[in-house]
Amino acid sequence: MGARLREPPRHPVVRRRRGRLPAPDARVQRPDEEERPLKGEQEFFAAATVEWADAGDGISERVLSRGPDGMLTRIARWAPGTTSGAEVIRHEYVEEVYLLEGELTDLTLQRTFRPGDYACRPPGMPHGPYTTGTGCVMLEIRYSAG
Template sequence: MKSEHEFFPADALPWSDGPQAGTAEKILSRDESDPDVLTRLVRWEAGLDTSAAGVIRHEWVEEVYLLQGELHDLTLGRTFRAGEYAARPPGMEHGPYRTAGGCVMLEIRYRSAAAKLRP
């Protein structure tokens, strides 16, 4: 289960290096027993291109809301902008991405109940 927090000023948290070069993150809440389960703000630097990593898939549910900037999906040939939202079930292919001007997004990850029941 994610850690408990009452309202707090997320802007007061420092940015730390993200898991990928060119990214920074603010972890808002995390499940210490399952570090992939978290809620965070993620900032991508201008010019970041994830095409070398290829298409992305993961084992958790992911919800993403773009707060600032833009994100171009190289597979779909579409650019997504602030105010747009994505919900991805485990295993859903997405990306790779490129951002010309950078972006900030809210990312929420969790395990689905159906995935927990699978052997």
């Protein structure tokens, strides 16, 4: 009789307590997996393997991780000539943005941002609207303030 193969043990779903990091052996969640209570732990993977998806209005995205309540980490690519609209933007989540390529102009501030520029916006903070003549690529992280 041959030896019976056993499935490897499954690690528990990460349940993070405030101020604590998840255990180093916590289960890995890939972008294509079902949502978990929190964004799962992810070891390095090639972001370029995530396909660009149309996010609408001249923006495409590579979603690197997603969680409940709008938690999201993505690379957003704005095509040249894209505008976020005519209105000032406000939302109910924290948003961090790091500009990787191109230029992004805040039409309210009349100020242009370039690679290496960073923004952190708490819920309700007014910003934008934005436009880009050259196109731009940014890393965007969204999470709940609670």
